[in-house]
Amino acid sequence: MTDHQFDLKISSHTENLKRVRRFVASAARRFGFTVDEASKIALAVDEACTNIIKHAYNFAQDKDIQLSIVIQDGKFEILITDHGRPFDPDRVPVPNMRDYLTHYRHGGLGMYLMKSLMDKVEYRIRPGLKNQVSLVKYLPNSR
Secondary structure, eight states: OOSEEEEEEEESOGGGHHHHHHHHHHHHHHTTOOHHHHHHHHHHHHHHHHHIIIIISTTOSSOEEEEEEEEETTEEEEEEEEOSSOOOGGGSOOOOHHHHHHTTOOSOOHHHHHHHHSSEEEEEEETTTEEEEEEEEEOGGGO
């Protein structure tokens, strides 16, 4: 049973990422996260949506991204669904941060950030149907 659920559907424009961050941060604050924690959760969701826009949709601006925030069982879960090209998270190497910073590289830290900022990150792929990433942060009063 879901205690609470909030939904947002956006088109795959990078301009919509600000709306996504506000939506997520506002919900996180409502359920007890500090401003700093809410910002980190919003950043993780922003990274996931950016990856969808860049990689799943190849910057096509006429596609949909569905976000659902589900509060249940002590978890604040964000489900992000797209209908783009499938993604295999096991093919993304863990970045060598020393090398990354030494050579001033740009991009490629989305997965690393999501996993660092959230308690749990899972990908579900249903070929031909949809892709979904689940980002979980345990509620402050359940930790």
